[in-house]
Amino acid sequence: MKQIVLKVHPSDNVIVALTDLHKGQQVELDGEKYLLLDDVNAKHKFFTNDMNTGDEVIMYGVLVGKTQHAIQRGMLMTTDNVKHASDPFTYRPFHYEWKAPDVSKFKDRTFNGYHRADGSVGTANYWLFIPTVFCENRNLDVIREALHNELGYAVTQKYKSYAHELVEAYKKGEDIHNLSLAPATAAETRKKRVFENVDGIKFLNHQGGCGGIRQDAAVLSKLLAAYADHPNVAGVTVMSLGCQNLQVADFQRDLKERNPNFSKPLYIYEQQQSQSEEQLIAEAIRKTFEGLIEINKIERKPAPLSKMTVGVKCGGSDGFSGISANPAVGYTSDLLVALGAKVLLAEFPELCGAEQQLIDRTRDEAAARKFIHLMTAYNDAAHKVGSGFHMNPSPGNIKDGLITDAIKSTGAARKGGTSPVEDVLDYTEPATKPGLNLVCTPGNDVEATTGKAASGATLILFTTGLGTPTGNPVCPTIKVATNTKLAQKMDDIIDINTGPVIDGEKTIEQMGEEILEYCIKAASGEVIPKAVLLNQDDFIPWKRGVSL
The missing domain is CATH 3.40.50 (Rossmann fold)
Incomplete structure (x- = not known):
């Protein structure tokens, strides 16, 4: 039977709906039954137990919010009953042990x-x-x-030809609705x-x-x-x-x-x-x-895979981002790190709530303290103008299940996998160390991809649950959908679909390996990501002001 709900971490007190659920419906997970007191659409969450005002809401095993009033088991999580909260963070000596994934099938591969x-x-x-x-x-x-x-x-040539056909049909009194735009293939693009x-x-x-x-x-x-x-x-x-x-x-x-x-x-x-x-x-x-x-x-x-530098980014995120696409990309990140490549994780406003985990994974104390300084200064600057990291989720994020910034951020951080953090880079600083690098950028899609390319990303894996046309002028951007519905609806911009993870058809590890295979082909010019085919060349410099 297809799984319809998911508890991401054993200590969570909220459960994610993998499909639309209805008020009065009874669902079962790990031998425990829950009666739903509200409709719970796919990607949203309901509470596993009764809670009082100010109680901690836990997801991904960490604090992601606090209740604003008494809540009953089976109720829907909303922006009215939960507000953002996250644990404080600090540097502490911590011995982080990482078990690298098996990369035997990739160790002799090249691009x-x-x-x-x-x-x-x-x-x-x-x-x-x-x-x-x-x-x-x-x-x-x-x-x-x-x-x-x-x-x-010129990607516009096909539109010019289409407009010309419309004009000619209009002049002849023909029905313009019979005309259609033929999409260009990668082979046709190269041929021109x-x-x-x-x-x-x-x-x-x-x-x-x-x-x-x-x-x-x-x-x-x-x-x-x-x-x-x-x-x-x-x-x-x-x-x-x-x-x-x-x-x-x-x-x-x-x-x-x-x-x-x-x-x-x-x-x-x-x-x-x-x-x-x-x-x-x-x-x-x-x-x-x-x-x-x-x-x-x-x-x-030919070049070894260790020569790859891959940026990981999410945008137009939804309640499935931290469950399918981001952890799948995270497994790809771990594979790349184990192969000696560089991985760049940025979007500092979208690491809010995941700070302590990242600090504990940072090998070098100076780098860890640099991360703390950059995060603190950035958030303080936002508060000085009446904002803060807690205001990061967009209306689209919230509508599709990302109720607090800590939920969004903790799910977003999963793109970076589980490997140790080797370095922390300020905006425009180049990545020089193999392994996982944290790069200070805004969460804004284009400002973040612009910053990743500046630090040396030669490919960007961009996960999305709602769909986005973002690309980069010099760094091929690969779009990874969190769900099959999006992949089918916006197949002109989506390269990879991780929906099979939600549907229970594939594991995170299987998807992660498939994503790496696509990266190798894209890095070799064997496939052209759709953002490249469409000339989605977005470039927005960050002025170092407050941008979430």
């Missing part, structure tokens, strides 16, 4: 990547356009349209390319570089330098106005500091020193075209 001069290996081969200031965005848009259309990277070994030309349009405070420009400079130095980037064109806060010299200094031996093609253009806008754009296109000819000579070659 075909792009080998860089500094020893890193990319999963893609991109040319990157960087504006040092928002004033150059318009010029980037002109260049994007010219190069994307001519070189075969002029440069077979160039996976794309990417553009980092942003709203910074001038105005604001000087610290904003300084952080942006380090972020842009990180993207220029990214293993998936083979060449860079920089567009500058000239008078902005973020000067080209600042960017060059940060790039040299990050990688003293940076040797990729780097072309810099300053508009206030040019003869005209037309001359500036034409010269940037011509020189970039020459660079594309050169990087097209780079071919994929």
